[in-house]
């Protein structure tokens with residue numbers, strides 16, 4: 370099955386929620402865990418075990434593992450394996466992008482199933498030129514994985530680049546969205562290539578229908594709400610995979626409370642798609 374088909378099924382069965390695994394030092398402290406590789410492992414494994422089954426996907430944020438060096442990467446590997454064993458899709462938030470030959474190495478690291486860090490999908494940055502992502506796109510296609518490309522990010526600095534106009538009058542974000550849509554053009558169902566569009570962007574005139582998933586961060590801690598998602602995405606809301614990290618993780622460490630919080634969030638985003 371392609372990533373798009375697996376994700377559609379998971380979103381339909383569990384609700385369109387992706388829970389971010391972002392082990393911030395302050396969150397680890399509030400869970401009674403130290404800011405160390407040991408604390409990182411306890412935090413992340415407890416989160417994955419509590420959240421698997423309550424969300425369509427989990428999204429480990431690579432930076433929070435990288436900051437613990439080699440031991441942190443070992444924990445990331447364990448977290449990815451545990452989530453996949455529990456039947457939850459893994460979107461690794463690494464925002465990779467580089468010249469083609471290096472992009473291939475990133476693709477090998479995350480999208481080739483023989484890699485220890487292989488996941489279902491990654492986030493990628495198109496700001497070295499959309500074509501530079503080709504090795505990631507081709508590797509994902511070859512192995513039934515997916516790629517979410519940054520288009521309209523949730524941070525306030527994003528518009529200075531993403532709203533800029535290209536020579537043909539389209540915005541940079543518009544060209545990214547069009548390119549993602551063309552990657553999914555031959556797809557009958559739900560494509561495996563998605564765009565990242567924040568819940569905090571306010572208004573947009575861009576065409577958000579990419580015939581594939583829209584990963585939507587910025588919900589909760591950054592101020593985005595379910596109402597914002599309904600307003601921004603309109604009919605494309607059916608393709609939204611709502612992503613929230615700190616707001617849901619703040620409900621821990623009790624696994625049953627964490628699980629219930631994610632279930633409730635998944636229900637509320639599923640209701641948006643039904644309206």
Ligand SMILES: O=c1ccn([C@@H]2O[C@H](COP(=O)(O)O)[C@@H](O)[C@H]2O)c(=O)[nH]1
Nearest residue numbers: 430522523567586587590591613614615
């Ligand atoms: O536009 C983007 C792209 C990615 N992110 C990432 O999502 C989470 C958000 O965490 P919260 O705690 O829910 O704010 C984080 O890992 C970001 O790096 C994003 O926020 N915006």
